Amino acid sequence: MEPFRQHTGLVVPLDRANVDTDAIIPKQFLKSIKRTGFGANAFDEWRYMDHGEPGMDNSKRSLNPNFVLNQSRYQGATILLTRKNFGCGSSREHAPWALQQFGFKVIIAPSYADIFFNNCYKNGLLPIVLSEVEVDHLFNIVAATNGLKLSVDLELQIVDVPNAETYKFQVEDSRKQSLLNGWDEIGRTLRHNEKIKAYEAARAVREPWIFNS
């Protein structure tokens, strides 16, 4: 995983609550057996006028001019500002893959669905939680300021609005270290392989049927 330390980028506001992972990447694109190639189909049903299917030349499809990601002032956005319970629904990791491959590095919202939140960290995509009031405020600033860029510093746990306030955000230390260092989590867990084996041995005494069935 690529380490994440700081990022400065253009913000796009997606003013909807409960954006589900079916909306982020529709099911027909889940048939891929690869980890890449999802960016062009992020928010497919909202982004394009026609119905998307795998294998289409997306550059030839007409874009929905009303969808915020298609508006010229937000082209090249790398920070997604959105509302509560973002990423609800299915566990598909294709959702953070699609967002990341679209170009997002950071998401800012008041809350996320648990599985999606977890999946973001596994891919070096930073989901920042700010309060509803702070998020509301950011929506107002973004609307009022063309080309607004925010700076995010994971080490310091801050979101910096140029010439204005700085917001502090919380992140669990283990998640932070993992992102800062771009750790291979499996490799780190395997350092405990003796402990895992010892657990299995003890458990097999307590509940042997677990290992027989």
Place this chain on the structure above:
Amino acid sequence: MVSGKGADVAAHKYRATCIIIDSLPQSIDHMVNMPLTLYDKLWNAHLVHEEMDGTVLIYIDRHLVHEVTSPQAFEGLEINGRKLWRLKSIVATADHNVPTTSRAEGIADPTSRLQIETLDKNIEKFGVQDYFGMHDARQGIVHVIGPEQGATLPGMTVVCGDSHTSTHGAFAALAFGIGTSEVEHVMATQCLVARKSKSLLIRVEGKVGRGVTAKDIVLAIIGKIGTAGGTGHAIEFAGSAIRALSMEGRMTVCNLAIEAGARAGMVAADEKTIEYLKGRPFSPKGEMFARAATHWKTLHSDAGATFDRVVDLDAASITPQVTWGTSPEMVTSIDGTVPQPTKESDPVKREAMERALLYMGLNPGTPMAEIPIDKVFIGSCTNSRIEDLRAAAGVVRGRHIAANVKLAMVVAGSGLVKRQAEAEGLDKVFVAAGFEWREPGCSMCLGMNDDRLSPGERCASTSNRNFEGRQGAGGRTHLVSPEMAAAAAIAGRFADVRQIL
């Protein structure tokens, strides 16, 4: 209705039990005086390692695998030269992409076919033994076949790259959905890096009325607490109305825990749990079963155990439910009407309601029972078990689907459910009523195969998500129980099943 307790108490309780389990895991129940929740017991029994910040490694007993979320995980193992940690923990099947029409013809869609062929190859390459492939008589939806095979047992941790893994919590298991990176992590280490959730007790006391099912109970719960109401929590469903449910009904309730935002939902083990598991292929046998059952009987929350939050519902007040919008929390009673967004004070919610009504093609104030439907889908990991099919067949027996219903289909959850239903003659009841009787799989719950809604089509569906485009681009989904879906098929519009039974 909602009561809380200090986070400090929870942290203290958690820490105390961790230290003990590290040294003497087998004696935990005797050494801790504090009453524990079912979730505490399951969590404590699976702790392998704890970091300073409270992050832990928890051990995973059962790993269910399907074709959609596993190819990248298998590939990751291969690239890094890693093996499966415990081969026997894996039970795999092909469910999302399989056709529900005749299997002999194979899969027409090349991308769907490739995904299933990739699973076939990975199973062979990694040596997985318990695979219920597309042509196996026991194939089915992963959340139906796990319990059916006895592969889901009380006291287990069960994971799968699928959010509806919460279903297995019906067996007093800690079961939750994971992403593909975590699928790979479990494959390679048999563990997950995890943090303990808060606990939420949902008590449903009393007796439900006639025609009110497990599905109505859980939709009413989601209507009450919202789709993010359980976020960050593990839910325990309890109370006399939950106890009264069959194992199938409990699975339906736990299945929808994720639609309330909770990764895990669970129900304490009891005699019904034990009875269900007797004689199943993966269940322990003979003396070992008796020993296991003794342990399983301890898998309940202790009297006096504290939860971070408690929500109470009165079973008698729950009516047959129908969703009207594009989120499972947008739900009302069959005798209700489409709500009026202008009455909503929260602007974000109001806008979501307006957008949902536009998408659903509904006007505020329309009685739910006057909304005509185009299609009916009885199936999915929520409602495709034998009891669901019996209940739906009970409604359609001797009747016929309405002329305006273009397609009504029944998709059994597994090959074994289908066979059982056929042995009981349920297939004939459905076919005589004008339903199509299909092969098992996820089918129109999410339409990864050819079973989809066309734009604008309205469906009475026993599935779990009414999101925009979920059952097909532009399709309009209304979530209901199997009995209510059957009643809608007969009436050609939503209908109160209590007036038909």
